[in-house]
Structure formats: C-alpha cells, structure tokens
Amino acid sequence: MATRPAVQSSGRRPAKLSRESIVNAALTFLDREGWDALTINALATQLGTKGPSLYNHVESLDDLRRTVRMRVVKDIIDMLTTVGQGRTRDDAVMAMASAYRSYAHHHPGRYSAFTRMPLGGDDPEFTEATREAAAPVIAVLGSYGLDGEEAFYAALEFWSAMHGFVLLEMTGVMNGIADTDTVFSDMVMRLAAGMERR
Structure with missing residues (x-):
C-alpha cells in the first residue's frame, strides 16, 4: 500500500524558499524566540521544512546571522x-x-x-x-x-x-x-x- 507524503498540520505546503524569505523568517523568529535560539534547524521547523533545504540559500548559520x-x-x-x-x-x-x-x-x-x-x-x-x-x-x-x-x-x-x-x-x-x-x-x-x- 502506497504511503501518502506527510502534510503539515496546517494543511498548507511550505512557502517556496529564497534567501530573502529565509532572512525575513529569521527576523520574525528572533523577536519571538531570541538570538540564542536561532539555529538552522529551528528556523527550518518554523518554515515547515528541513534544515538541509536552507543551505541552498544560506551558507551557514554564521552567514544567516551576519545577513540578519x-x-x-x-x-x-x-x-x-x-x-x-x-x-x-x-x-x-x-x-x-x-x-x-x-x-x-x-x-x-x-x-x-x-x-x-x-x-x-x-x-x-x-x-x-x-x-x-x-x-x-x-x-x-x-x-x-x-x-x-x-x-x-x-x-x-x-x-x-x-x-x-x-x-x-x-x-x-x-x-x-x-x-x-x-x-x-x-x-x-x-x-x-x-x-x-x-
């Protein structure tokens, strides 16, 4: 029996990622969770995706933090x-x-x-x-x-x-x-x- 792909609890697909959308999400994340909580995986979870997909747009956590x-x-x-x-x-x-x-x-x-x-x-x-x-x-x-x-x-x-x-x-x-x-x-x-x- 074929398994169905996982769907977010909200029922929406994750928004298409770009460097700009990731930085905007990081800014929102910062105000809610704080600087020390900002990691690639934590941000990816907020965006409804996995950490590795963010690396297509940011080089590293340091790169993301510097850009922010x-x-x-x-x-x-x-x-x-x-x-x-x-x-x-x-x-x-x-x-x-x-x-x-x-x-x-x-x-x-x-x-x-x-x-x-x-x-x-x-x-x-x-x-x-x-x-x-x-x-x-x-x-x-x-x-x-x-x-x-x-x-x-x-x-x-x-x-x-x-x-x-x-x-x-x-x-x-x-x-x-x-x-x-x-x-x-x-x-x-x-x-x-x-x-x-x-």
Whole structure:
C-alpha cells in the first residue's frame, strides 16, 4: 500500500524558499524566540521544512546571522533617517531617541542581533554599516555645531546612554521604580543640553 507524503498540520505546503524569505523568517523568529535560539534547524521547523533545504540559500548559520545583522542595521538607519527628517536640535534628538527605544521594545530579538557584534570587529562591511547607522544622528549633531570625529564620538556616547536605558527596561530592572517615560525624556534632554555646551 502506497504511503501518502506527510502534510503539515496546517494543511498548507511550505512557502517556496529564497534567501530573502529565509532572512525575513529569521527576523520574525528572533523577536519571538531570541538570538540564542536561532539555529538552522529551528528556523527550518518554523518554515515547515528541513534544515538541509536552507543551505541552498544560506551558507551557514554564521552567514544567516551576519545577513540578519546587516538587515537590522539598515532598518535602524532607515528609521532614524525618517524620524529625523526636517527636524533639528532637541526636537530631532528626542524623535530619534524615542524611535530607537520603541524599535528595541517592539523588536527585542532584532535589537539583540544589532548589539551582538563589535562595532569595530574584523568584519569591515559590518563596521562600515554600523558607522553609517550613526550618520543620521551625526547629521542632527551638526545643528549643535559638532562635526567630524567630535560628532562621531558624541553620537557614540549618545547611543551608549540609549542602549543602557533600553537594556535596563528590557531586563525588567526598572519595573515599578520610576515613571520610565519621564526619566527617559529627562535623560535625553540632559544629553542634548550637553551637546550644546560642548
């Protein structure tokens, strides 16, 4: 008696795989399961297929993770550029900081991917991409009279403050101890005031 091929419980065939569809699935997977859970087999299960079929489109788990990181960096650049458009000084700084914080909370897995690789590591393309991610912030810092290396390091300081605050929120450290929205706004405005004095 002939055996029938296995059918997914949903009754649908797996979607046709491509590098783009795999990366998109990985981004969704990250936000649900987290960075450490991302493996080829786990992602393949989400896609309703087997691990080896993914290797027709990605070279390795490292290749997939690097591609995901690059995609997240691009998304962050696009987001910061969009919210900063037409704004200057404090208005732009607050808009960018709020968008950054919102992105981290809505996409925790993607945000984790963004911060899992050294900014000055041994991947020149990723290093260049992360410097480009600072470009929208550096452009705004120009409205405070900062430019060149001074603007780059000011942007790095600003990002460090944002990351620290977001991380404390995401890990629950700040739960119930303060009105975090007010604390965040006050912190951003103090940073902006420091840019002006600088």
